[in-house]
Amino acid sequence: MATLAQAIRLALHVGETRLGVTDVFGEDVGPPLGGVFTCTQGLATAWNTPLDERGIVGTAFGLALAGERPVAEIQFCDYIYNTIDLLKLAGNCCWSSMGQFPVPMVLMSPVGSGIHGSIYHSHSFDAIATHIPGWKVVLPSTPLDTYGLMIAAIKDPNPVMFLYPKALIRHQGTEKIPGEPDDPKVLSRMIDAPVGSSREHWRPSWPDLPDFEIPIGSAKCCRPGEHLTVLTYGRTVPLCEQAAQKLFEQEGISAEVIDLRTLFPYDGEMILASTRKTGRLLVVNEDTEVTNFGEHLIRVLTEHCFYHLQAPPRLLAGANTPGVGLSWNLERVSVPQLDAIHAAMREVAMTEA
């Protein structure tokens, strides 16, 4: 099965061959590297920019104004902060021009902790991204979702922030991308650049990829359950699934785990129905906890499900520290890990009604 990095590449290949993408660009995105996480390796339209995030966002914005469908990358979301006014402009452009100038750009960036990235390779961006009206924001956790959502993001006539969890970039999926070879080794030989040797003459050989996409705005129920609802996205999705499994095996508590996949506009129907069904809600993410996107979800769900709730909704998020420290002892306690997630689920499930 493809990894998340390969899934991005495959989707961008579909983008540049079938969906009108003319430019995939960012720092070290073009040859020879193809992105610091190899997400853009072998693409025909990938190119290296100056080391200038404002130029990257601005140029993508300008290309979109000229009717093109650019995909730009910010190498790490930790370095997106100096572009926020441009992100705001891209988000308000269609609105402020009364629909004259939609901005069909995709801005992708890896987010979150999990690679011992210390203070500047561990940031989350979900609270700030969702705080910029006019953008759609996706954050998939599996290769198949990554692939399908990237295709939807490229097709969307609006600016789409495509965040992806760097902790999971090399994880292989359990679901096959339509058209990918059965054997992951075969896929690797086809589309991974040779390591070490010169890549000057290397060209990928792309599999035939049939049309496929995952609509923006649809969440995924990864694990149905009865006793509590767990809303999560990104790095913490597989952790929540594992915790739910353990909780079920050890104590018979059944947690419904929902991967939000799209943070804006999010799948209100699914999360509302689940919360009403279970009456208990835990939101898990790793952004700092103050003014956290999970707080918004809890507010809206409390307003809409108040009389169904049997316990106070809870947010398990990152500690409100200025950064994630390098030492594992520091990182471990700064952002949610398996044990903490398991404990939080248990607590929400056990709270007396």
Add this chain to the structure above:
Amino acid sequence: MSDVHGSAQVQARRSAQMDVRQVYRLMAKARALEERMIRMTRSNDGYFWIGGPGEEAFNVPLGLLIKRGQGPAFDYLHHHYRSSAILVAMGLPLIDAIRQMAQRATDPNSGGRNFVNHFAKREWNVVPGASTIETQYSIAPGTALAQARHGGNGITIVNGGDAGSSEGDFATCLNWSSRPGRELPMLILIMNNNWGISTPFESVHGDRIIARRAEAFGIRWGTVNGNDPVASWRKLVEVMAYVRKERKPYCLEAYVSRLHGHSSSSGAGRVQEPDCLEMFGRDLVEREILTAAEIESIQAEYEREAMDALLQARQEPEPDGDTIYDHTFAGGTPGWPPLHKPFV
């Protein structure tokens, strides 16, 4: 009206011959528009005013020389808020600026959402103006890149003030337009009025000529007296031909006046700086191209047109509070989260 201007605009560009009478008329027209809009802040017809009295001698020639149209075959304009004379020379009906000043639903730029002189006009490649100083310099390379690839002779024009050139976006623009072998067809303008609100340029800058920064990037550059429409016309004909043909950037700094201070926040009263319209008018009378009486009647004609536009705009509806979410997204507003009801 706009069609008449439109064809005059096309003709001016094609011939590259300056029709001084036409330029004078358009300068007077743009000035009358701005003066009416300043008065609108005092007659309760508008809130905030910011605009371009003092930039007409440069901006009218520029507007006439722009290749007006939609898509990468035509010129893109990334403008700052003192660009009304460019738009007027391109053929903008005065009422379309007045409607924005008066926050009418009929404002074709922003439907009453944005400040005045923040234009947006898709059919003319006038991309939405924004209040954020200098951001247009980071965005402009994108339209220019589309044009470089498209071929033809369309170019991207970006303008902004002198103080704004301190922002990193200005360096971004120089850098991205001059990547070796991938140069972009951009006319990078600096409208130097020597002020950033209340701060004189030389009090915060060691460099004297802003356009000279382009030299470090291998970009051709020059300066021009932007209060002189003849010099501005000549320089623009020359450098726009260069950008159109060579598909490379050019950086031009124009020295202009700021005749009503920064904005209505500082009162927008008239200040003592060289007035390009007065000087050009005097010059044309001396050269017997126009008479003093003709000048008076031109001014009266446009004052009337601006006033009529205001009277018309006053009759038009203001935007409805129920529309605040409209156009947030192309393709419709998502169903979730539930929209906050507009306060009533």
